[in-house]
Amino acid sequence: MSVENAPVVDVDEAAIPVEKKMYYRFESNDKKEFRVSELAIQQSETLNRLVEAMGYTSEDVENKPAIAIENIDGKTLKLVFQWCEHHKGEAIPVDDGSVPKIVEIPEFDAKLMDIDNGLLFKLIWAADYLNIVQLLNVSCKKVANMAQGKTPAQLRRVYLLPSDEEDEAAKRAAQEAQDPRAREVEEEFEERKRQGGNSFF
Amino acid sequence: MAVVVHSFPLLDLPPDELRCVLKLMGSLDQIAFSLISKPTKSLIRDVPKKPLLTVCLFIQNYIHLNIAFPKLWKTASWQLSPKYENRNVNSVEWAVTEQVKVEYFDPDEDGNGNILWRKKGFGAKEWLKHIMEVTNHLEIDVCRFEPSGQCFQLASIARTIEGLNVKQLVIDANCSDAHFRAILQTIYLDDVALFRNPYPSRELFHKVLIQNVEKVIYKNDKSLTLDDLLVMNFKILDYKTARGNHLTSIRFFNKFIKMWRTGYNTKLKIIRIIFDEAVNKETVLNGIKYSEVDPEAEINSNRPLCKDAELAKSMDIYDINGARGAKATVYINKFNESSGWIEVAVWD
Numbered sequence: 001m002s003v004e005n006a007p008v009v010d011v012d013e014a015a016i017p018v019e020k021k022m023y024y025r026f027e028s029n030d031k032k033e034f035r036v037s038e039l040a041i042q043q044s045e046t047l048n049r050l051v052e053a054m055g056y057t058s059e060d061v062e063n064k065p066a067i068a069i070e071n072i073d074g075k076t077l078k079l080v081f082q083w084c085e086h087h088k089g090e091a092i093p094v095d096d097g098s099v100p101k102i103v104e105i106p107e108f109d110a111k112l113m114d115i116d117n118g119l120l121f122k123l124i125w126a127a128d129y130l131n132i133v134q135l136l137n138v139s140c141k142k143v144a145n146m147a148q149g150k151t152p153a154q155l156r157r158v159y160l161l162p163s164d165e166e167d168e169a170a171k172r173a174a175q176e177a178q179d180p181r182a183r184e185v186e187e188e189f190e191e192r193k194r195q196g197g198n199s200f201f
Numbered sequence: 202m203a204v205v206v207h208s209f210p211l212l213d214l215p216p217d218e219l220r221c222v223l224k225l226m227g228s229l230d231q232i233a234f235s236l237i238s239k240p241t242k243s244l245i246r247d248v249p250k251k252p253l254l255t256v257c258l259f260i261q262n263y264i265h266l267n268i269a270f271p272k273l274w275k276t277a278s279w280q281l282s283p284k285y286e287n288r289n290v291n292s293v294e295w296a297v298t299e300q301v302k303v304e305y306f307d308p309d310e311d312g313n314g315n316i317l318w319r320k321k322g323f324g325a326k327e328w329l330k331h332i333m334e335v336t337n338h339l340e341i342d343v344c345r346f347e348p349s350g351q352c353f354q355l356a357s358i359a360r361t362i363e364g365l366n367v368k369q370l371v372i373d374a375n376c377s378d379a380h381f382r383a384i385l386q387t388i389y390l391d392d393v394a395l396f397r398n399p400y401p402s403r404e405l406f407h408k409v410l411i412q413n414v415e416k417v418i419y420k421n422d423k424s425l426t427l428d429d430l431l432v433m434n435f436k437i438l439d440y441k442t443a444r445g446n447h448l449t450s451i452r453f454f455n456k457f458i459k460m461w462r463t464g465y466n467t468k469l470k471i472i473r474i475i476f477d478e479a480v481n482k483e484t485v486l487n488g489i490k491y492s493e494v495d496p497e498a499e500i501n502s503n504r505p506l507c508k509d510a511e512l513a514k515s516m517d518i519y520d521i522n523g524a525r526g527a528k529a530t531v532y533i534n535k536f537n538e539s540s541g542w543i544e545v546a547v548w549d
Binding site: 097099100101103117120121124125128136137140141143144146147148149150151152153155156157158159160161162163164167 | 207208209210211212213214215217218221222223224225226227228230233234236237238239240241249250251314316317318319320
């Protein structure tokens with residue numbers, strides 16, 4: 001995809017200091033390209049370290065190929081960068097281990113995460129991979145809120161959780177699949193029994 | 202057209218994010234989640250939580266477990282039996298179904314409401330154990346009997362709570378004498394709160410008092426006597442009165458201390474009595490050899506009953522000796538000129 005056609009996330013120009021006005025280009029695993037401000041990138045510990053290590057100049061970011069992010073698709077990456085642009089310059093929260101952990105979902109984030117659960121799942125994985133602490137907090141809070149006021153049976157369906165019986169059945173099936181020779185021996189034994197053999201050996 | 206996914210594959214999240222989601226769930230939602238399977242129970246047990254304020258089992262015309270969460274006014278109650286009206290005394294066996302009604306109140310988030318939970322194979326004991334385990338509150342603080350709970354067979358309650366760590370038995374003062382006595386004879390706990398003497402004679406009451414319980418809180422009955430104190434077999438006695446209920450005099454307490462010094466009631470470790478008369482060392486320690494203790498030294502010692510420096514400074518503290526080398530400290534705290542409390546702590 002050419003740079004001209006790359007989706008650009010909304011940028012609040014006033015919030016960016018003049019000397020830092022540099023946009024990096026990133027490419028998702030489905031070849032969608034994004035231009036992201038340097039300040040927004042700071043929300044992601046992973047990307048921030050990456051661009052620091054690359055030491056690109058303004059010319060480099062325009063002339064060199066876009067930085068590939070191979071684990072994340074374009075739809076998910078667009079959400080990630082929209083979030084980073086909106087929250088650029090904000091302090092990155094430090095988990096002080098306080099209990100209970102209190103996280104409020106701001107209106108912008110709530111709208112951004114008004115997506116199907118499949119995409120929300122990908123968003124959390126992306127935030128984990130890119131180490132964006134506050135995006136992780138709000139997206140996990142969104143998932144936690146799905147439990148509100150539900151019965152155990154409803155939670156089982158919401159979170160796709162197996163019951164103990166299903167867990168045991170799956171374990172048995174996995175064991176059998178891991179040891180095909182054991183199954184063959186068992187079948188052979190059953191066959192000999194049917195044929196009236198006294199001894200297996 | 203895109204397919205909207207309604208379910209969420211929670212267990213496929215990275216481990217840190219899974220833990221984060223569980224930490225961010227509401228307290229009641231966490232308990233519901235823990236009921237799904239053994240792995241979900243184990244996950245919730247490992248989530249750090251603020252300690253619960255109290256867990257109380259109420260025996261009324263239905264049995265329910267109440268939890269007060271650390272957040273102000275937030276509570277949940279599990280109805281562990283049907284509600285019974287006009288049943289005969291001791292006629293209903295406590296047998297809970299797999300389904301319980303959960304009532305909750307949270308002034309900020311969910312408001313109040315109720316929801317039905319079901320867990321295959323669970324009886325009352327399993328519900329109690331499960332809730333205690335996943336909240337990391339491994340004891341039921343209070344088991345309280347009220348007059349309307351007399352329909353329940355006490356033996357079935359004793360069976361259910363047997364083996365669980367139930368700290369204190371509280372019997373409502375309005376329970377009938379027969380109900381009151383039956384509870385004392387069936388439910389044995391180390392810590393008992395009594396509000397009155399349900400026996401027709403002091404001798405029978407003494408039989409209860411010499412039961413091998415650890416702690417008794419005795420409230421609002423002004424008839425406690427020196428004999429009662431001497432036959433007691435408790436480690437701790439906390440004797441409280443409502444204001445205006447004039448109690449046994451301090452002179453009687455002075456006699457009790459003298460008797461203790463000669464070797465009576467050696468099991469007693471702490472006795473705390475509130476008096477509705479002026480408390481002073483002249484009356485409390487009349488005829489008893491004592492040595493004054495500096496409150497600062499008491500706070501810094503390894504046996505402080507009161508870690509609160511301000512409170513310690515407001516008290517008069519004296520050491521006395523007992524029989525066979527026993528030592529005790531007498532704490533005198535004046536509320537005002539006409540009331541105060543005295544505490545005696547025996548040290549090994």
